[in-house]
Amino acid sequence: xxxxxxxxxxxxxxxxxxxxxxxxxxxxxxxxxxxxxxxxxxxxxxxxxxxxxxxxxxxxxxxxxxxxxxxxxxxxxxxxxxxxxxxxxxxx
Numbered sequence: 001x002x003x004x005x006x007x008x009x010x011x012x013x014x015x016x017x018x019x020x021x022x023x024x025x026x027x028x029x030x031x032x033x034x035x036x037x038x039x040x041x042x043x044x045x046x047x048x049x050x051x052x053x054x055x056x057x058x059x060x061x062x063x064x065x066x067x068x069x070x071x072x073x074x075x076x077x078x079x080x081x082x083x084x085x086x087x088x089x090x091x092x
Contacts, residue, residue, distance in 0.1 A: 018052050023064055025057040033067035041075065044090050 021039060023032045039051040056064050080088020 017048050019049055020053045020055055021051040023054070023056040023060065025059040027060070029060055029064050029067050033064060033071045036068060037071045037075070041087055044080075044087055046090065 019039075021036050023029070023036075036051060036054065039049075042050055075086040076084060077087045078085040
């Protein structure tokens, strides 16, 4: 920022988040599992608001984990430009 200020350049600073995904024992677990997949895998997981931590109430952890796995199994990995592909390569 200091270097940009010295030469009057526009600068945009973005701080990555550490977004938690919290699943309580009274949650709609199917909806939560689908929502977690959408949150975590949007833009190959490289969006600053993507979920980084998952907290699941111990009473529903086993069931939620299975539902989440089922949602993950539905994802199609491949060339991100191809029709029907959900996850493409990472951007480095």
